[in-house]
Amino acid sequence: xxxRMNKIVIENLTLKYTDGTESLNGISLNIVANATTVLxxxxxxxxxxxLRCLNRLNDLADVESVSGRILLxxxxxxxxxxxxxxxxxxxxxxxARPVVLPFSIRGNLTYGLELAGENRKxxxxxxxxxxxxxxxxxxxxxxxxxxPAIALSGGQQQRLCLARSLALEPEVVxxxxxxxGLDPISTSKVEAALHELKKLYTVVLxxxxxxxxxxxxxxxxxxxxGKLIEYAPxxxxxxxxxxxxxxxYVTGRFG
Amino acid sequence: xxxxxxxxxxxxxxxxxxxxxxAVVFVSMIFFFLxxxxxxxxxxxxxxxxxxxxxxxxxxxxxxxxxxxxxxLVTIGAGLIAVPFGIGTAVYLAEIAPRWLRxxxxxxxxxxxxxxxxxxxxxxxxxLSPTLRVTLNLPTGLTALSGSLLLGGIAIPTIVSIAEDALxxxxxxxxxxxxxxxxxxxxxxxxxxLPAARSGVLTAVMLGVGRSIGETMTVMMVTGNAPVLATxxxxxxxxxxxxTATIAAEMGEVANASTHYHVLFFIGMVLFLISLAVNIxxxxxxxxxxxxxxxxxx
Amino acid sequence: xxxxxxxxxxxxxxLGFSLLTLMTLLTVIPIIGVVIYIIAQGAPAxxxxxxxxxxxxxxxxxxxxxxxxxxxxxxxxxxxxxxxxGIAAAIYLSEYAAENRLTRLIRxxxxxxxxxxxxxxxxxxxxxxxxxxxxxxSMLSASLTLxxxxxxxxxxxxxxxxxxxxxxxxxxxxxxxxxxxxxxxxxxLPxxxxxxxxxxxxxxxxxxxETAPILFTGAAFFLPRLPHSPFDATMALPYHLFVIxxxxxEMPIKIQYGTALVLLVFVLxxxxxxxxxxxxxxxxxxx
Numbered sequence: 001x002x003x004r005m006n007k008i009v010i011e012n013l014t015l016k017y018t019d020g021t022e023s024l025n026g027i028s029l030n031i032v033a034n035a036t037t038v039l040x041x042x043x044x045x046x047x048x049x050x051l052r053c054l055n056r057l058n059d060l061a062d063v064e065s066v067s068g069r070i071l072l073x074x075x076x077x078x079x080x081x082x083x084x085x086x087x088x089x090x091x092x093x094x095x096a097r098p099v100v101l102p103f104s105i106r107g108n109l110t111y112g113l114e115l116a117g118e119n120r121k122x123x124x125x126x127x128x129x130x131x132x133x134x135x136x137x138x139x140x141x142x143x144x145x146x147x148p149a150i151a152l153s154g155g156q157q158q159r160l161c162l163a164r165s166l167a168l169e170p171e172v173v174x175x176x177x178x179x180x181g182l183d184p185i186s187t188s189k190v191e192a193a194l195h196e197l198k199k200l201y202t203v204v205l206x207x208x209x210x211x212x213x214x215x216x217x218x219x220x221x222x223x224x225x226g227k228l229i230e231y232a233p234x235x236x237x238x239x240x241x242x243x244x245x246x247x248x249y250v251t252g253r254f255g
Numbered sequence: 256x257x258x259x260x261x262x263x264x265x266x267x268x269x270x271x272x273x274x275x276x277x278a279v280v281f282v283s284m285i286f287f288f289l290x291x292x293x294x295x296x297x298x299x300x301x302x303x304x305x306x307x308x309x310x311x312x313x314x315x316x317x318x319x320x321x322x323x324x325x326x327x328l329v330t331i332g333a334g335l336i337a338v339p340f341g342i343g344t345a346v347y348l349a350e351i352a353p354r355w356l357r358x359x360x361x362x363x364x365x366x367x368x369x370x371x372x373x374x375x376x377x378x379x380x381x382x383l384s385p386t387l388r389v390t391l392n393l394p395t396g397l398t399a400l401s402g403s404l405l406l407g408g409i410a411i412p413t414i415v416s417i418a419e420d421a422l423x424x425x426x427x428x429x430x431x432x433x434x435x436x437x438x439x440x441x442x443x444x445x446x447x448x449l450p451a452a453r454s455g456v457l458t459a460v461m462l463g464v465g466r467s468i469g470e471t472m473t474v475m476m477v478t479g480n481a482p483v484l485a486t487x488x489x490x491x492x493x494x495x496x497x498x499t500a501t502i503a504a505e506m507g508e509v510a511n512a513s514t515h516y517h518v519l520f521f522i523g524m525v526l527f528l529i530s531l532a533v534n535i536x537x538x539x540x541x542x543x544x545x546x547x548x549x550x551x552x553x
Numbered sequence: 554x555x556x557x558x559x560x561x562x563x564x565x566x567x568l569g570f571s572l573l574t575l576m577t578l579l580t581v582i583p584i585i586g587v588v589i590y591i592i593a594q595g596a597p598a599x600x601x602x603x604x605x606x607x608x609x610x611x612x613x614x615x616x617x618x619x620x621x622x623x624x625x626x627x628x629x630x631x632x633x634x635x636x637x638x639g640i641a642a643a644i645y646l647s648e649y650a651a652e653n654r655l656t657r658l659i660r661x662x663x664x665x666x667x668x669x670x671x672x673x674x675x676x677x678x679x680x681x682x683x684x685x686x687x688x689x690x691s692m693l694s695a696s697l698t699l700x701x702x703x704x705x706x707x708x709x710x711x712x713x714x715x716x717x718x719x720x721x722x723x724x725x726x727x728x729x730x731x732x733x734x735x736x737x738x739x740x741x742l743p744x745x746x747x748x749x750x751x752x753x754x755x756x757x758x759x760x761x762x763e764t765a766p767i768l769f770t771g772a773a774f775f776l777p778r779l780p781h782s783p784f785d786a787t788m789a790l791p792y793h794l795f796v797i798x799x800x801x802x803e804m805p806i807k808i809q810y811g812t813a814l815v816l817l818v819f820v821l822x823x824x825x826x827x828x829x830x831x832x833x834x835x836x837x838x839x840x
Contacts, residue, residue, distance in 0.1 A: 055728060057724070057727065057728055060724070060727065085730045085731075085732065086730070088727070088728055088729065088730040089729070089730040092728070092729075093728045095721075095724070095725070095728075097721070099719075099721040099722070099724075099725050101722060101725060101726070101740060102722070102740075102744055102838075102839035102840050103839075111726070111729060111739070112729035112730060112731075114739070115726075115729060115730050115731045115735055115739070116730060148839050149839075150839045150840065161725075164729070165728075165729070168729065168730065264732055264734045264735075267734055268649070268733075268734060270641060271641050271642075271644050271645045271649060272645060272649065274638055274641030274642040274644075274645055275641075275642050275645030275646060275649070275650060275659060276659065277638055277642055277704070278642060278659055278662040278663045278666060278704065278705070278708065279658060279659055279662040281662070281666060281701050281704065282662040282665050282666055284677075284681070285669065285673070285674075285677045285701075288676075288677050288680045288681055289673070289676065289677065289680075291680075292676075292680055339576070340576050340579065340580050341580075343572070343573050343576035343577070344573075344576055344577045344580045344581075346573055347573040347574060347576065347577040348577070351570055351573060351574070352577075360577070360581055362828060363581060363584060363585070364580065364581065364584065366584060366588075366821065366824060367584045367587075369755075369758055369759070369762075369820060369821065369824050370587070370762070370817070370820070371761075371762025371763070371764070371791050371816060371817075371820055372762070372763075372764070373762070373764045373791045373792075373794050373795050373816075374591070374762075374794065374813050374816060374817060376795075376798075377794055377795075377798045377809070377813055378587060378590075378591075378813075380798060380799070381798075381806075381809075382590075408583070411580055415580070439562045439563065439565075439566045440566060441562070441565055441566035441569045441570065442562065442566075462668075465668050468670070469668070469669070469670030469671065469672075469673075470670070471670065471671055471672040471764070471765040472764045472765060472791075472795060476795070476798070476799060499670055499672045499765075502672045502673075502675075502676060503672050503675070503765055503768060506675070506676070506679070506768070506769050507768065507769060511684065519676070520676060520680070523672070523673045523676040523677075526669075526670050526672075526673050527669060527670075527673055530665070530668040530669055530670060531665055531668075533668065534661075534664045534665050534667075534668045535661070537664075538660075538661060538664055
């Protein structure tokens, strides 16, 4: 059995918003490298909030207080001296609704590179091909890269959003209910892409159903009202939950 | 290169912040200047004289009451025309007219709002005033009524534009609910839609009327410019002079720092304070309406 | 029972609708009538000489070129001062400002600036630019005065255009490692640009047609030459129309209508351009 490294170590993270909603309460959790960690549970559990802490996107929200540490490769990213810009290139994010920027497909993919000051066409072309192949979208769009991204279907747009993050060669990819608006075929394409992705990167996923969680997880964490209730490798948590609340949710008694 | 980016971003952010404050700076500057040049009036002209009924600067009569009543009369007259026609047209466009007609007519009405006031004054002199003089058998067509009609015309586009937006913004559900309860469209408009758009319509009226008070060229050209105290609505048929026209007409002839000069700035200050009061009231009304709506919806 | 009530209400509705239709007609028809009348009366005066020539015989003959050029310069001058400042202020309000007391104060100030009578702007311009700063009666004084007057219009419309850009764009841009300014420059501002331009044109349209603010700050009735520097006074269409229709005896009616027509074309032309930009942008929008 290979000893897995921890990519991210979350230590006693507590988060409060100014209006009192969706806080996180003393979360301690390890995110294993090169694996898919799934954060699941009913709405309001704090899963999205945790995700947004991992790339400091929560800085944009009305946060009242944050305490605890989040160590990425051993460095605390909650430290005020952190270079947040560099962090966000390292930790990419895909949102629940596909949000394509109002540019061409090519423009969407090179956007992040241009933000970083990378303007060389050779690098752009290489990044475009690599990320589209990883997102399983290359075959469908490689001959129309200059068309507006908005012309793509919902499933294609979401894969484009995934490719957009991958163009920056991140180390961690966060996905917040990425397939919630998609049909089953597009969903399976995205899940297949994620399966390939974790060989290169670390994936943290908030699934939109328990079934998706079971399909994709290497490690699963159950969240309820801001607290981490249970954490286990693989599919153990779905077949053999250790706490009553986890079992109730997994079997559909509430949710 | 990252450092370079930070420097530029810092400077740009600073410039943007200062630009944001600029509006406050300008309003303060304007107020300060009006005060600086207008307050000496209180030293130079006794308060009793200032609020007397005779405006004849050549002989040192600086009674501003006739100017105030002149502005008031013309504005009230304009309001009596603009409010019903403005709201009526807004209701028609928002609730009764088919979409294509509304999209055709609304820009047309807004076009009138874009007409320079001097053009309307020009037409007033050549067409409106002679017509009024003939049809109403008056000694002169240059009266407060001419001013009111034209100012009403200027205020209507503002009222229509904003009120129509407000009515259009009322959620369809409100109307559907009323109709489902058996109300006619007419009843729905007056009992449901219009009340729901109350704050927007009120804002529209206040801004439209506010524009009337501040109009200069049109009134200067058609109201006859006779600073006679107006005592009732009947004086609509006589010439009057507004505060704005007074400033515009006489500023060119005054000596710098003379009493006349200070009094004109004083009048300017009065106008500034009036528009300030109207605007604060309008935004307070909107703010309170918004708060009430938030409480209801949450 | 239901028959009576229904008939009564239907009648009320019919009458009411007719009344409102009538009111709308009474509002709309004069507008069309005014424009057509000015075109009809003024068109005979329009000739190449009218537009490119100088006035003669105390304005009673010849052309109005200096007034046209003057209005053009003033509009340009207004744009130079008010557009960058106005857009920057709008960016501040839309992208940087928190909803606190200072911001409310700024918004109140903007609403106030918008409501100040144009003649009071003229007074202010006289006091500050002409006298205090000693710029004299000049295009500079007039443009600066008109700029402050135009500022609230530009800020309001620009802010609205910026806010219309979906928030999700900003979130995505930040999540890809963008700073706030990068996000504004690369995504928000370009998408808001058509709306901003529309607002700018409408604001400048108003500035071009105003007389009172330039009365004491920059307008002159008769100048033998075109203005050479910003410190020169200038003729301007609105002021020209005002003087020739009220203060010049024996002024040919044709010339008055002709001047009015040229001013109308100038102002309404800008309106048409703005509307065109707005509808084209709406069609090409990628969100």
